[in-house]
Amino acid sequence: MSLDTDASSSDAPNLFGSRRSRLFVGRRGLAASSISTVLLVGAIVLILFVAPGGAVFRYYFFNLHDMRIAWDGHASQGISALSRSLFTNVWMFLVSEVLVLFFGLTIAWTRISRTPVLFPVRMLVTVYTDVFRGVPLLIVVYLVGDGLPALRLGFISNQSPSIYGVVALTLTYSAYVSEVLRAGINSVPHGQLLAARSLGLSPTSTMRRVVLPQAVRTVIPPLLNDFVSLQKDTALVSVLGVIEIANAGQISASTLFNGSGLVAAALFFLALTIPMTRLTDHLIERDRSRRLAGS
Template identity: 45%
Template sequence: MTREPRDTARPPSELELGRRAFRRRQTARSVAIAVVSTIAFAVVAWFTILSTPGWERVQESFFSIDAAVKAWPRVIDGLWLNIRVLFFAVIGVAIVSLLLATVRTLRGPVFFPLRALAAGYTDLFRGMPLIIVLYLVGFGIPGLRLEGLGRMPAEFWGTIALILTYSAYVSEVLRAGIESVHPSQRLAARSLGLGYAKTLRLVVLPQAARKVTPALMNDFVAMQKDVGLISVLGAVDAVRAAQIETAAAFNFTPYVLAGLLFVLLALPMIRLTDWYTARMRVREQMGSIV
């Protein structure tokens, strides 16, 4: 990527014009090579797959347009449930993980029990497979027959299980971010008279969040997919809907459909964060990044 200089008052020298022409030729050549190699690769891949002996049967049972159209209403309904669960799970994870990360960075012997508790929590829930947490929460807690909670639907318990597990991961990412902010920043904030909490909120966390945005995004996308696991509790989400359709039609296309929908769900968020981090970098830093 080259940016033309903004200074238009002075015409560029012959030398600079030559360099720009060279860069344009280079760019054009790179694009041409990329296009040709992509087409070549696609053609080879296409013919390789098409020439396999089982292709016709695979196409029929995994990529059937008819089956996809038939499964669409149910799968999209299921996906809507996934989105709702994801929405609440993200809020829950944001709150719980922030609390955990803050507690783990507290200093002083007074907070030892809290720190130890938070450390134990992250150890436990990072180690435990999500599917086991889902079973324990989804079937175990309703078994306690708590007043008012007994009749909560499966997706409610699924959301709780997701929050429990992902908070453990995300809190570690946030903690790494908090500890990566240079101590001189805290020093400067404290010297202005800001207290511990305000220093954390106004100075440390905004910088920490920025440093760990890619890692947070990674966890977000992972959670977006794992939302599909609530189907093991009996919630009819996109995965379970696809399973039902597959069983009814003896055709695996609904799974492919659900899978593609999850990918589409993830894309906007990934692009959004890429755009956001790039904007921050341009706004707050000078010069190019080599």
């Protein structure tokens, strides 16, 4: 059998598949994406208008007037202002994130090290990550927030509920983040370690200058995931009686019989996470192109 089959011969293979995606390229691609976006968004909005309870739904969740009252607060009706309570969320997650990075890294480092003296510590942190990744955060919040004051241990038992919230968030998220960082550290090729050690770098310098910079680049997306999640979970601290933004939204909803305050709280969380995600994407892309582009 001859290999040089040409198009005219009858046994030439057929190269026309059923895939149509190549039809939408260039200008046609732009048109296609615009049309599909408009259709999809239109369909979602339409549901809010044609559903039998659409009007009630829109009034209950998207009432600008009540949203405004919730945002500014109303002292005589006992509504705490979202605009003030949001700072509780902001400081709780900022402090937690810094602590989580510190403890997460320490735990990851301990689990990876092979120093014999650290054996009991390694066992302890392994149990710690297993436990705190497994227990729901809500329960940890209760255990810390109600448990530590019950101990009557002076300083430890006399903190405000939001401090206990930060402790609970840090406990749970350090366990998650340590695993993310550990995966990142393990993803750095062994040759990098050998090369750094061969230059006479100490184990600490090797970690700091060679392994971590590469590990962190790899795990930025999952790390960001955990941080977004942490920011949202500051809302759980409300069960300790902390008036953070979701709780304030909830109070406004039950006072005004209108849930628009909750939607305003949701918009606050979106306003935090969306710019953060875009910024990280931008930084990752810039780092990538810098590495691949000439000087």
